[in-house]
Amino acid sequence: MSTISRFRAELREDSPIVATATPRLTWSVATDESDWMQSSAEVRSGDESVVLDGPESVLVEWPFAPLDPGERRTVSVRAVAASGTVTEWSEPLEIVAGFLAEGAWRAQPIGFAAPAAPAQPALLRTAFSVDREVSRATLYYSALGVIDAELNGTAVDDGVLAPGWTSYRDRLVHETTDVTALVTPGENVLGLRLAGAWYTEQYGFFEFASRVYGDQPAALAQLELEFADGSRETIVTDGSWRASVEALSASSLYDGEAYDARLEQRGWSAPGFDDSVWAPVAVAEVDAPTPEARIAEPVRRIDELPVVEVLSSPSGKLVLDFGQNLVGRLRVRVTGPAGTELTLRHAEVLEHGELALRPLRRAAATDRYILRGDPAGEEWEPRFTFHGFRYAQIDGWPGEFDASAVTAVVLHSDLRRTGWFESSEPLLNRLHENVVWGMRGNFLSIPTDCPQRDERLGWTGDIQVFTPTASFLYDCDGFLTSWLRDLALEQSRAGGVTPLVVPSVLSAFGGATAAWGDATTVVPWVLHERFGDRGVLRDQYNSMRAWADVLLAESRGTGLWAGTFQLGDWLDPAAPPDKPQQARTHSDIVASAYLARSLRIVADTAVLLGHDDDARRYGEHAEHARAAFVAEYVTPAGRMMSDAQTAYALALQFDLVTDPDQRAALAGRLAEIVREDGYRIGTGFAGTPLVADALAASGRTDAAGRLLLQTENPSWLYPVTMGATTVWERWDSLLPDGSVNPGEMTSFNHYALGAIADWMHRTVAGLGPDAPGYRRLRIAPRPLRQLGWASASHETPYGLASVSWTRDGSTVSVVAVVPPNTTAVVDLPGHPITEVGSGEHRFSFEEAPAPERSSPLGLDSSVAAIIDDERAYHAVVDAIAAIDPDRAATFRTETVWAERRTLRQSLIFTPPAVFESIERALADL
Structure with a gap:
């Protein structure tokens, strides 16, 4: 049996309100019929009925006369399969034209x-x-x-x-x-x-x-x-x-x-x-x-969290821990004398047992409530503010404190969750949840950089790198489409230059900036790629083209973007705390790479929209920029002029280097650098979304996996080991001793570095788009050897898609679900690429042997046996202590011995130079 499972108009499902007279329609089908493909659909409204030939079911153009302001319509749809089966009519969808006629707005401010x-x-x-x-x-x-x-x-x-x-x-x-x-x-x-x-x-x-x-x-x-x-x-x-x-x-x-x-x-x-x-x-x-x-979902109260622990700070203050770094405010229920004043202070972390307020800079993040003295009690929640916090300090509470009297109210734009990931590694699962919570807190009306300090701005670079991840986790098409309208307006005010923040409120910061301004082209392109939304390309095309023209003016015919102020690979972990722009990759390389990328996106957009002259013009400029990049920054032997992770990742992932031999050399050198860095992260904002892809695409998934699963600083999992519940702005926002990074700019809720989750979805689990809107899926898991299983699922515009894999010895079994009205490309190691239709599919493949390690111990396979023996465990710790006493001290507690995971993880990433000392210690047993 086949039914219409989801039906909506335009970009919102939380309301029947639409902001356009011609709302596009999207529907999906639930069926037990495999290889289901739509051949036509019928849409009706009242006495009108329209038959639409073909498979299109996502953002289908409105088939009736335009809606009048305030008009209400009910619409139903049914679909016909290529096999001839027909669904029942959908439940009627109510549509309300939520706009006024031109000139009808009379309200005064x-x-x-x-x-x-x-x-x-x-x-x-x-x-x-x-x-x-x-x-x-x-x-x-x-x-x-x-x-x-x-x-x-x-x-x-x-x-x-x-x-x-x-x-x-x-x-x-x-x-x-x-x-x-x-x-x-x-x-x-x-x-x-x-x-x-x-x-x-x-x-x-x-x-x-x-x-x-x-x-x-x-x-x-x-x-x-x-x-x-x-x-x-x-x-x-x-x-x-x-x-x-x-x-x-x-x-x-x-x-x-x-x-x-x-x-x-x-x-x-x-x-x-x-x-x-x-x-x-x-x-x-x-x-x-x-x-x-309104075209995007509004901000709402989404969740409520109770106090998980009541603390007393060293100074004697009452501090509440909600167990999760969140965005919102407190709701208090209190009884006390009239005139009693409660003071509520908020912070993301504790430092030396007290609220860490320095990261807030000049934001007081403090609410005050004076009781009216109602003997029956009174309840209060701030109304027009929000804070980023895990901890709250309450001063002035009358009488004995009851933890149930305070609740954290979670606020964010009310987007529908669409993406999930899980694996056999709890640390990796917590990282993914941190990414989700970071997005929740920073998708509040606009996409912000952070929710707690005196900033909370729509930094364009952050959302540029994070949009692929965001579009998997939540249905954010309307949210970002709305924000892009503001971007185009602010850009127009600045003569085509996209500001660093949108809305633009930092007048002191001017000039075109690579990776930040490129949100102008990248964000709408990703929305088209992930949601099948060609309309956003159409609406933003003039903005995208204006940015491309700014870039051409910056390059002055050279094909390069060089010699101007840039933020570059912002927050490279090698940069000094107070100079986050001083990355190992030269900012000219970052700028010139983005010059070529944005020009290519505009050329490809022009092709899609039928702007043939623009497609030819910007295509020629894009190729000129690509060739200029290679000539200026890549040696014939395949070395980058900045010998750093980000430089290689940009060259590879933006397809700037096309010569196969050069690409192979670049990929090899990238892997060498990652290994020389001890499989620790060496990228900032520009390189972080790209480095794992660049490694895995060149067959170095093992290196990418070790980079992802590293727990020592700097790494994605280091903050997790330090108790993080959101993604940090800096790799080391909290130092190993528990103190806050000394840099002036330190946030514990920034989603940009969480862009790695997109790679986790597409590669670790193996679920990604192969055509706009997931019209064709790509099932291509590359199992990490440190994991026993992984899975991802995503509510595509066509329905729920999922991929999961499990390992049994050297055999990896894969289960994939492909939604109706779509197909999937299946790319598995050791197998020819195939294409399948909708339904559930099962595959298996034999994993290639693990690469040889430089240590005769073969710690990848035997480390569990080594540390599960208590005598061996302490011998290994003693061996590490002889070389790195501080590191060994981490493993000398009974808690770590009971869990053992930390040492197991650490040994996997131990440099080969330490292995001989460990071997000798074990031989002495």
Whole structure:
């Protein structure tokens, strides 16, 4: 039997609201029929029905007349297989055109008329009467800042920090909410809580921080009432509204909120409240852009975490550990005398038992609550701020503290989870979960670099390297498409140069920057590759081409991008803590590599979109840049001018070197460098997503696996061994002695270095796309010898795909599930490449013998036997101590002996020079 299992319009599934008059349709099929392939589909809406020939079922163009503003439609689909079987009609899909007609937006931006301070929070209200039956009521609202909307005392939706952050000078987003059920006969009240958030925040570093957009927030709202008799009425924000300050006296994303519950005005947004002492609002004199409908999911409360441990710091402070570095805020339930003040401070790690506050820089990350003294108890959660934290210090708690009285509320954009990975190695699984949590915390309205310090900005380089991983883990097509609109607007303001951060708030940083500005081309290209979204290429094409033209101007006809300021391979672990740009790979190599890559992407995009002249022009420039890179930076013998991991990875993975002999030499030298580095990571932002791929693609999966599974610093697993629950900004944000890295810039929640997860999905487990949107999958696991099994699954636009493998001796067994309406290329070691249809498939292959080790001990195969004998264990530790006492000290605790995993892992990566000492120690037994 075959059924339609998923059906959606445009890019959101959390709401029937669409932001376009011609929403694209996507459906997937569940069936027990193998090799199922769609031959046609029928889409109906009301009395209209359209037959669509062919297999297309992802982001299919709207087949009906465009939607009118506010129009509601229900649509159903059924699919016909090539075998002739037909699915049942899908459940009707409700679609609501959540936008206003051109020129219909009448709301004015309003705020508090006499603010006591910058970024003054306020309550805004208006009353209106309803004397007829309401058939539909729709609220459209936005802000220069953030608002919570209430109608007759009830929240209109469950969004948080609405409408989010956009490039306020050029783009505002409005929420669209059906409030029909909240409107009552007689008096009604529409109330708005208003705060500044991103609009009034002070951006910039140290003494250069300033308010970029404005000093005071403003709200915009438009309530459209449609009556049963066909008449209409519109309520808009204007000078007739009333305003008051409230218990929320101060609100800041960086600093936190201050709330005095004694000043609450209960019932302020409900009928019957006396607002005679409230003041008229001020209509803001700002040139605000007309808001557009939301295309991405809003921020919501996603999860709640309890306290896992109550600590007392050395200074006697009450510290709560939530067991997970998260993004959100605290909800407290407390009883105490009126006037009691609670202070809530937040931090990601502890240093010497106290909150580590230095990494926050000038962000106070502190919330304050003054109790009103309700004997029945009171509950409070900050409303317009968020923090990045695992630990919270609470000062001023009245009476005995109860851990159940405090909950951590997790916030992020409400994206649908689509990707999973597991393996036989717990450390690797924890790394993957750290990547997931890092994405959750930093995909909050926009893709940010970090969520805790005085930054939280849309750094373009971070998302450029992370988009492949992000698009596997979550359905982020709409989220990033929305952000790309802001990127194009900011780029246009800068004459084609893409800023380092989007929205652009760092005026001191200018000029084209490689790997960061290249988000302009890379992010839309990856969205097309992973979601099958050609529309994002179409919408961003002018932006992509403008960036390519900037690059051509930078190269001045040479085909190289050299001699300008660059961030380069940012945060190479060899760089000094206070100079993260001083990488081993010269920044000109990074810039010139990205020059060639972006030109190639624009040329390929032009081909897809049918821009033949552009395809020819940018294709020629791309080839010129590629050849210039090789001539300038690659020796004929296959050495890079910067003899560093990132340089080789760029040359190989961007296909800049095409000569087979040169490629082989480059790959060989990369493997040598990785080995010489003791299988420790030697890359920063530019090289980290590429180095494992570059090794594995050249047949050096063993080296890539040892690099991935290394636990000594710098490595992906070192932070895991140090208790990390998110990905760090620096490889050693926390030093082995538990102290925080001395660099001024240190975050414990940065997703960029977590880009390795994409390789884990595609290569370690073996599941990746072979055609846009996973129309054709690639099943190509390359099992790591240190793992007994691994698996990955991904909810593609066509349905759930998965690959898992297990090892039994030298035999590796693979199970793959291919969704209906797709095929898969199967590439297994020792087997010819084949193609299969949908359904479950099982394969097996014999693993090649492990490469010989330089030690006669053969530790790869015998290390478990060595350390599972207690006498041998201590002999090995003594042998290591003779060469490296500090390292050996790690293994002298009973805890490590009980677990033994740490030493087993360490021995696998022990340099050959240590082996002789270990051999002698074992021989003496």
